[in-house]
Amino acid sequence: MGAADAIRAQALSLGFDAVGFARAHLGAEVRERLMHFLAEGRHGSMGWMADRTEQRAHPRALWPEAASVVVLGLNYGPDTDPLATLAETDRATVSVYARNRDYHDVLKKRLKALGRWMAERWPGAGIKVFVDTAPVAEKPLAQAAGLGWQGKHTNLVARGHGSWLFLGEVFTTLDLGTDDAEADHCGSCRACLDACPTAAFPAPYELDARRCISYLTIEHRGPIDPALRPLMGNRIYGCDDCLAVCPWNKFAQAHSEPAFAPRAALRAPLLSDLAALDDPGFRAMFAGSPVKRIGRDRFVRNVMVAIGNSGEGALRGTAQGLCEDADATVAEAARWAAQRLEDAP
Numbered sequence: 079m080g081a082a083d084a085i086r087a088q089a090l091s092l093g094f095d096a097v098g099f100a101r102a103h104l105g106a107e108v109r110e111r112l113m114h115f116l117a118e119g120r121h122g123s124m125g126w127m128a129d130r131t132e133q134r135a136h137p138r139a140l141w142p143e144a145a146s147v148v149v150l151g152l153n154y155g156p157d158t159d160p161l162a163t164l165a166e167t168d169r170a171t172v173s174v175y176a177r178n179r180d181y182h183d184v185l186k187k188r189l190k191a192l193g194r195w196m197a198e199r200w201p202g203a204g205i206k207v208f209v210d211t212a213p214v215a216e217k218p219l220a221q222a223a224g225l226g227w228q229g230k231h232t233n234l235v236a237r238g239h240g241s242w243l244f245l246g247e248v249f250t251t252l253d254l255g256t257d258d259a260e261a262d263h264c265g266s267c268r269a270c271l272d273a274c275p276t277a278a279f280p281a282p283y284e285l286d287a288r289r290c291i292s293y294l295t296i297e298h299r300g301p302i303d304p305a306l307r308p309l310m311g312n313r314i315y316g317c318d319d320c321l322a323v324c325p326w327n328k329f330a331q332a333h334s335e336p337a338f339a340p341r342a343a344l345r346a347p348l349l350s351d352l353a354a355l356d357d358p359g360f361r362a363m364f365a366g367s368p369v370k371r372i373g374r375d376r377f378v379r380n381v382m383v384a385i386g387n388s389g390e391g392a393l394r395g396t397a398q399g400l401c402e403d404a405d406a407t408v409a410e411a412a413r414w415a416a417q418r419l420e421d422a423p
């Protein structure tokens with residue numbers, strides 16, 4: 079068995095769902111598109127996106143000795159309709175990827191196990207693992223390795239998994255050859271573009287993160303633009319709309335990873351319960367979850383936006399109760415919510 083076949087077999091036995099090989103190199107268009115994204119200011123306050131752009135666009139600028147990249151995918155396909163809770167206005171919608179353990183932890187553990195196995199098998203080979211933690215253009219690398227293509231919603235779509243793959247990489251000095259890059263299979267479809275509640279796609283294959291609910295609820299600090307708030311519905315952490323409507327999801331399977339099985343408390347939590355969380359309560363509820371990263375204040379800010387959008391007069395008191403919150407952003411969002419519910423039945 080050749081090196082690439084052996085690594086593929088080992089990766090599958092470690093629980094990865096997709097494996098491919100690419101050269102540690104990306105075409106000039108990746109850099110051009112990244113620079114266009116940054117020049118338009120579409121990264122918003124994610125200042126780190128504008129740092130180390132050469133490394134992001136060129137794997138060998140990140141690690142000059144790298145010869146190949148093993149790109150790994152982990153299926154997180156949901157077992158229920160991820161958009162079902164959008165209509166339950168007194169409840170919150172937490173995006174599929176955040177309903178249980180942090181995927182970074184799950185993926186990193188497996189990537190390290192694969193890296194260790196490779197190091198034992200090929201002593202002297204250089205090996206580094208990455209998952210969303212370094213300036214790596216993960217989607218273009220995954221496309222080059224044949225895992226799927228970057229769809230019009232900008233995420234990787236895989237024939238066998240739809241939009242539901244997490245990505246991670248093992249960079250190595252070993253020359254492992256390449257798989258064939260995957261071609262674009264979006265065709266004339268534009269379901270994802272039309273589904274976006276905030277019109278965050280200025281053009282197909284281009285995202286303005288500043289309008290994306292995922293950015294607004296997770297990355298953005300401080301008050302959310304009042305013009306965008308009514309469009310956010312009850313999405314309090316991330317957003318799955320553009321992913322969920324992709325017709326390629328019909329080939330996806332529900333994942334079998336216990337770490338991603340939704341916690342009962344996060345399937346459709348009541349907004350009133352979430353608004354009541356103080357700092358220790360928030361930390362306890364989201365231990366080990368990616369949600370923990372944003373902290374209680376940003377989280378409750380998001381909950382206030384959802385309450386303001388609920389149309390539920392019964393939640394007016396909950397909002398009023400936080401109008402003097404110690405965090406100025408929470409207090410402002412609470413006042414906005416209370417005002418929006420002023421005439422709600």
Ligand code: B12
Nearest residue numbers: 111112115173210216232233234244245283292293316317
């Ligand atoms: C920054 C970031 C975000 C930002 C910006 C997203 C974005 N699209 O750039 C925000 C916070 C909004 C975000 C949201 C989400 N993210 Co995110 N994010 C990243 C991160 C860290 C970097 C992405 C990046 O480089 N963006 C910069 C721009 C320039 O890249 P881009 O949009 O991919 O741009 C390309 C296209 O525009 C394309 N392009 C431009 N014009 C044209 C024209 C044509 C014809 C073509 C073909 C292509 C093309 O070329 C550009 C360069 O490759 C990656 C991890 C990583 N290190 O790669 C995860 C990552 C992309 N995120 C991921 C996930 C899961 C999400 C969410 C689904 C989470 C959620 N449920 O809320 C959402 C999806 C929103 C969306 N529609 O993209 C996964 C995606 C997995 C996959 N299957 O693709 C990644 C890969 C993390 C991981 N390791 O699994 N994310």
Ligand code: SF4
Nearest residue numbers: 274290291317319320
């Ligand atoms: S994640 Fe939601 S807000 Fe962001 S682009 Fe997709 S549909 Fe639009």
Ligand code: SF4
Nearest residue numbers: 229230264267270324
């Ligand atoms: S919804 Fe349609 S256009 Fe969007 S990524 Fe999927 S196939 Fe492509």
